[in-house]
Amino acid sequence: MIFQTVRLWKLRRKTKKIEKTFIQHRHRLANQDRIQIDALINETFSRISRKDAAGAITSFEKLNEACHRYLSLPLVLRFGLYTVGLAVTIVVALIIRQTWFELYEIPSGSMRPTLKENDRLAVSKTTFGLNIPMKPKHLFFDEKLPKRGSIVVFTGNGMNIENNRTNYFYLFPGYKQYVKRLIGLPGDSLYFYGGKIYGIDKEGQDTKLHEILTPNEHIPFIYLEGNIRSNRQTNSYYGTSYIYQMNSPIAKITEEVFGHFKGSLISKQKVEDLYELYGMENFATSRIVPKEMVSDPFYRKAGAEYFLELTHHPSIRQIDLDYDHALHHGPRPHVEMSYIPLSETQLRHIFDALYSARFQVIGGR
Structure with missing residues (x-):
């Protein structure tokens, strides 16, 4: 009895879905086809109401066959809808990645021991302001929010970094993203001495760096010849x-x-x-x-x-x-x-x- 009730409930849900599709596209059907499908829908609902499981299944199969025959979209139209759906999905994914959050995987050991190779991160892009899609700029950027010692993600666009170009989704050209620790703010002066890094802010006061940088295990390098x-x-x-x-x-x-x-x-x-x-x-x-x-x-x-x-x-x-x-x-x-x-x-x-x-x-x- 329980299984029959569940089966009838599933048939009712599927029939309602077909009925909704039929209402949306009935205008492009011939009059006799509309009458036939409408009669099959009513017959299926009637058998479900009488709890006639066998008759309801038979009516639903006829209804399903008629819908495939008369309501199926042309191949060209279906291809167009799939293409539009795929394009909308890609655009939405790009907007989310550019303005809301993005998933990253650490490719190297440059952030050890805090982050190691193959670590996965979910990075918010609204922490300091609202990202402008496809541009290294912000709306409503608050320069007081970035803090020394925090871990940030930034783009290589406009920076003197070799091999910083990449292709997103193998199609869209762009710049690589870098995950690093923020050790200086605008106006700070940074210098290395004795294997350690020191900072002075724009007011001439010593800056307190993150404790992980003391002692410094990795000294960044530059090409000496420039x-x-x-x-x-x-x-x-x-x-x-x-x-x-x-x-x-x-x-x-x-x-x-x-x-x-x-x-x-x-x-x-x-x-x-x-x-x-x-x-x-x-x-x-x-x-x-x-x-x-x-x-x-x-x-x-x-x-x-x-x-x-x-x-x-x-x-x-x-x-x-x-x-x-x-x-x-x-x-x-x-x-x-x-x-x-x-x-x-x-x-x-x-x-x-x-x-x-x-x-x-x-x-x-």
């Missing part, structure tokens, strides 16, 4: 090249007669050479290289299989014609190269302390 952009609108082959650090011009290289180059500083700081800016004389970029890549015989006498290559002290007093990290050929500030031979024990110590920003770390290390 990001070099050429201006070839002059008659010379290379023209005038400008050296940028953190998206600000700090020096320029001018091509002179007979293929000579001259470097000069345009930074407001009172320094004599490039490496004196930002304390770069205290740092070096490094990589481990095999002995075959060490051309200086002085270092090769050490007999080590691997060396720690240090690149340091970029200088505009000497300009080299070379390739940069992006394989662009042109004038570059001269950099000093030093090598330290590495023993097997030292290599093991280095490997134990390494983690990368671009591959998954096995075992949580």
Whole structure:
């Protein structure tokens, strides 16, 4: 008895759905077809009311067959409706992702130990204001809401970041999103000293940084020779090249007669050479290289299989014609190269302390 009641209830619900569709599209049916479907609907409801399950099923099957024959939309119209529905879905998804919230997956270990590789985040986009879709701008942005030490998501649009372009849904070009910790606000001055990061606000007061940054386990790096952009609108082959650090011009290289180059500083700081800016004389970029890549015989006498290559002290007093990290050929500030031979024990110590920003770390290390 219970199963029969449930079956009749399902038939009533399906019949009501067909009746609603029939009312919406009855105007495009022939008169005799309208009469036939209307009679089948009434017959089905009548049998359901009398609790005639077998008769109701038979009437519903006839009704369903008639609806498929007379109420089915043409193929072209169905394709058009599916296309419109898909387009509306994509637009709604884009609006939600751009203005409300978005899901992210951490691809690298640059935010360790707070966030690790493959961590998933749901990020609100209304915390500081209302996002303008497809633009790196806000409506009703409140500059008092961002706090030092909080984790934020920002776009690479307009920033001096390499390889920051991507395609959303494999179709729409855009810029990559970055998940980082906010350590400075507009007007702050940040500097590194002794492996730690310090800040001074626009009023000259020391800023209190997030406790996870003390001590600092990861010191951010920049290309010592800077990001070099050429201006070839002059008659010379290379023209005038400008050296940028953190998206600000700090020096320029001018091509002179007979293929000579001259470097000069345009930074407001009172320094004599490039490496004196930002304390770069205290740092070096490094990589481990095999002995075959060490051309200086002085270092090769050490007999080590691997060396720690240090690149340091970029200088505009000497300009080299070379390739940069992006394989662009042109004038570059001269950099000093030093090598330290590495023993097997030292290599093991280095490997134990390494983690990368671009591959998954096995075992949580």
